[in-house]
Amino acid sequence: MRILVVEDDDIAAEYVRKGLMEAGHVVDLAPDGELGLEMARAADYDAMILDRMLPKRDGMSVLAEMRADGDSTPVLILSALGEVDQKVEGLRGGGDDYLAKPYSFTELLARVEAIGRRSDPTAAVTKLKCADLEMDLLARTVRRAGKNVLLQPREFRLLECLMRNAGRVVTRTMLLEKVWDYHFDPQTNVIDVHISRLRGKIDKDFDEPLLHTVRGAGYRLQA
């Protein structure tokens, strides 16, 4: 993916750039709001990471200007202002996801990849597939290797989230936000418990596990 990072903290920007490049992405850096807007207009990016507090022009106004121009580049808003109301404000202002500082790089990477153009999460798909695991979003059914897998509603949503991001890391925080709509981190391994139950249903009777734990990051559904 080609990603534009608009961030005024040089060291943070450099780390983000380095990390994204190592993950195989092409990265451009913009140190302030005005330059960021200019660069976003000049090139077609697959995703954009936008800090809220920027010199010259703040992130939210850059975003508003872009959306007014009809630019639908997926934007991940990055901010030190992490309260829920500000997240809501950021998302209503046209952001596709919101990440509060401090964040872990894996979290940032997982989220940018999730909103990136190559995997449009808003696309009207009715069926999801990962290896021999199939999910029918309309009939609310899951089959693995042709066999029906019975899931609770929450387990279904958990698996849906993982399947939509198949092949990519999904962090625990992302799961809490997208499956439970919780914007705080529990101190315990409560997500792991649910993942292990899900694993018991989709992986237990099969040779090849699909649901992998990524150390220090989260989970990945992959053949």
Added chain:
Amino acid sequence: MRAALIKLYRNTLFRLSLLGAVFFVVALIIALGNVYFLTISREIAQVDKSLAAEVEEFQEILETRGLIPLGNEVFLRSGSGDRHYLLTARNQDGKDMVTGNLGEQIVTLKRQEKTVLGEEGTEGFTKVDFILVVPATDTNPASDRRMRGLSGYLQIDGKNVAAVVASRDVEVTMRTAERVKNAIFSSSAIALVLGLISSWFVSRKFTQRVEAFNRLATDVRAGHLDRRAPRNYSEDEMDLLAEHLNDMLDHIDRLMKAMRYAGDSIAHDLRSPLTRLRTRLETAASEIKDPLAQETLFAASDDADQLLKTFDSVLRIARLEAGERREMLSEIDPKPILDDIAELYEPACEDVGLSFSSDIRAGHLISADRGLISQAVSNLVENAIKYTPKGGAIHVSLLRNKEGRTEISIVDDGPGIPEGSRQRVKERFVRLDVSRSEPGSGLGLALVDAIADLHRATFALEEGRKSGDGLRPGLSARLTFPRIRKQKQPSVQLAQAAE
């Protein structure tokens, strides 16, 4: 009544002013006693002195002039004013001689006391107090007169010659003495009663002011650092005390704010470098090939994560305490929130061998924020999971209590929290000794407390459900929400909106 008296007696000021009153009464008794001594006792002493002089005189008359002139002398003096005598002797020709004005009347002896008169001779005289009954006359009814006298023998050459009683009517003096005594007793009693009343009054007046200070201290202890002592600007001691207390509270408040502000700014400023530290560790961990070094780097990165979480919680609490989100509260039924939490944590409980039950009822509206209530309840449930040993039970309920207020409670049968520490654990970074070995930042309950505060709900920690073996008291964490005030005349507004 008894309890009220004991309470009154416990009052320092009451005791002090009572002591003052007692001192005053004692002083009064001494002063009046002095008056009594200077008047009545002196008069009686005067009587005694004149009686002694008279007896000396009789002795002299007997020695120099003989018995008959003495009889005449006694006879002459008898009956003049308050004087009464009795003289009995045996004549030289063996006849009894009786003279004086005491004999015919009935005499009751009250008291006698041996005494010595003069420097020589008249030994063996006795002081006597007696009552003389005066028979009724045409003009006066019968009356008892108190008498003071001296009785003994007059001697010639060491031989008893005549028995004599010389006395004075002291009725008037004695009556005065009685009146003075009564006056002393009654005025002391009045002074004592007045003293008691004034002590009560003074102590009540001061108690009211001291009570105000006590209430202030309780409030401040409960965390209301904005409370101040009432002042009346009279600049008396209590007013000055109030002023000094208020100055002190202002100072503490300023320091606390400065400290909190410093803490919050530190937390805020450290977020960026910590984020970078975490990213570096993470990047290094994914790049390095040596599995041992990788493990160490991942562990370090987890530690950094824990630090970031702590900072996040600190900032979250700071923002909640500032009350910024109060406007965002809306009327909701918390049932779905608790259902979600129950669904999220039930498997986690089962995994660690705890039984989980819930009683979540619908239809209790509260003014709340979904995210915050979720977080508070989640913190409490996680706490219960963390401290309840295997085989224990956790119960989550949403009910309406007796006062009609909505109540969320999380009850476990774990080790509980000692009563004395229940208030303290709600403070930031406070961890009890027993929990130090457990992971955690000591912010969980502080966050719950801040969330409860924002919702104007009360957060109470109490004894929970006793464990099966009766060894653990358990813990009950309860959030009680205020009733929602009904909007006035919503139908009218709706009707207007419809038009």
